[in-house]
Amino acid sequence: MNAVSDSTITAVVENIDFKMVAFSLAGKDYSIDIMKVREISKANRFTYVPNSLPYVKGVYNLRGDIISIIDLRTMFNLPTVQSDRGQPDEIIILRLDDYLIGVIVDSIDKVVGISSQTIQPPHPIFGDINIKFIQGVVEKDERLYIILDVESIFGQEADVAPVVSAGYTAAERYTENKTEEFNMGFIAETLRTFSKYNVTDLNNRWVDKRFEEWKKIKGSSSEVLQLHSEADSAEFLSVFYSTDTGRFWSKEYRNVVSSLFDNSYGGTIRVWNPGCGKGYETYSIAALLSEEFSDASIKIWANDKDLMAISNAPNLVPDKQSLPEYMDKHIVAVNTRHQFNQKIKDIILFEYHDITHPNTFPEVDIIVARDVLSFLGYSDQLRMIAEFQEKLKPGGLLIIGENEELVSDDWKVIKSANNTAYRKKV
Template identity: 80%
Template sequence: MNAVVDKAVTAVIEGVENIDFKMVAFSLAGKDYSIDIMKVREISKATRFTYVPNSLPYVRGVYNLRGDIISIIDLRTMFNLPSVKSEKNESDEIIILRLDNYLLGVIVDSIDKVVGISSSSIQPPHPIFGDINIKFIQGVVEKDNKLYIILDVESIFGLDAENVEVIPSQYTPKAVYAENKPEEINMGFISETLRTFSKFTVTDLNNRWVEHRFEEWKTLKGNNSEDLQLHSERDSEEFLSRFYSVDTGRFWSEDYRNIVSSLLENNSSGTLRVWNPGCGKGYETYSLAVLLSEKFREASIKIWANDKDLMSISNAPNLALDKQNLPEYMDKHIVSVNSKSQF
């Protein structure tokens, strides 16, 4: 039995060591492409952009990303590739790039997932990939029966940043809140600014909480419309501060875990499927997985977790921590790998 465990642990160690390059995979004109995750700040969706006169054909406009006005480039137009016709009001898939000291958004057909590979498996580009100039390709790699073309965004945008700067000062839109009149500071305004600054979407699931919090906010800030406005990400996070649990960003405490356990009804179906949005670095997901596995010992459990922070979610499967930083109730669910503890 020990030999089997040792072999499994060795496989985990080898798997972790071999994955030293992560990339965000997406599609353009039916082909699979990717970008080094270190160049990606986040992914987003949007339906409307502010048009900028006299800009280049591939510039779709500018976009308000939580107070930052960034240029939006359509990669399909830039590389003369066919694009899928969008339905009316359908959101565009956007990858927000982080290049030196500026941000840039690029539109693609669809965003797939984060893919981890060994950098030694990356092959040099070849002229056979004629859709895009070879000087813009970092390399190619095969993973899970897919051939990914890795784009060199520094070559595409970084070396000639001034040509991508398409926001003349006279056309820079004012912050989203600036055009609202005092009488328009209402739930609709709050919903828009929460989405702009914190990527928090008001839905039927949380609408009652937001409405209640807005009434508290008016009591807290008074009737002055200027004070009611959410001017920045800091204001938005203050508004949402009571929405998050006390254990946000860390493993659940014993008290919080007991509260969650008391809310779970008995399950006799034998199968549990759970969605964990906003999972961050994975602390909440692992806390939930441990709780469910102990409460429903005979059940088959499947947890889907996602987050806007691509770097955090890509590292979550291989989360390695010092044992002394883990709650005691997790001891029987971890193994030691390279002096660190992993689930």
């Protein structure tokens, strides 16, 4: 084992501008950018940390710094080998933003210098490891090295970790003040029980704000602050819902949404409207799109898992009083009742469907999911956000609830009044 061999570093290749530490894992060659590596070490007998993620081997005292040790084999779901007792593990100590982390690998090979121009992008068929974690592939001396993107691997870890404490994130943030922590944790808990509302990164800014308001309205003693019933919980959430929820969109709101569209749609516009409820929102979208893009062929998939709500949606009878004037032109009288005309009806496909089950329709241009994600469990929220990302065409528009936000770099925020809207990065 020539841990750091001078001969390879000095091997004369033109434009060596990228050096990486090569190591092997389950018989394959991998490497990590040397700038991320602080040192290489051998150790064993780590201090086991109870209840940690399976790939966390434990913590290790590196000359006074306590660092976490990650087993890369376990993390990448590669078969684990029983290491010889007493034989120290090979560890690469990585320097990430502001902390150190140790990863156990099979064996550390050497430092390889290459030209960064020869790094090729990862190919989607690499099986063992998620492609997101691969920075690229490079060939050197007839060996292929997979360069791991350690930032995204261990940055990812921070995102994944809260799954363990799903839904408790808000409660955990209140650590300075015990009573506050208790109250907020209790509120998060009761919102989930009574209203299936999950306090997570998606909405905790709003929940914090609402909690402050709530204290002003109710007074600050724990007893009155708590939500004792479904009615209390509904009252707490009463101001959560986005503009024009459960009714047809007003002219003003219609125009706000209209301004979010870009005009790059081709001949067809496909829309996904999960959590459409009774269908008011869906008809509003259908009316809006058919006015703005009269030549396009428009298709809206509207789903809800509440059978009672959605069952009347296909034949919704709009109440003349609640119907904004601009929608009049889409209404026809059938016998004595008013209905949407066939053109609007043909645009929409209402489905009794649970969006956490497989969604089988093709890619869409627009997703309108206002106040839907907050009512899913934390892991379902993450899964749906990933699914939105996957289902949207590049540049596609995502509208979520006014009081919800996505904490992710994958989306470009569109500034707009009364809306939280994003565009999928191209």
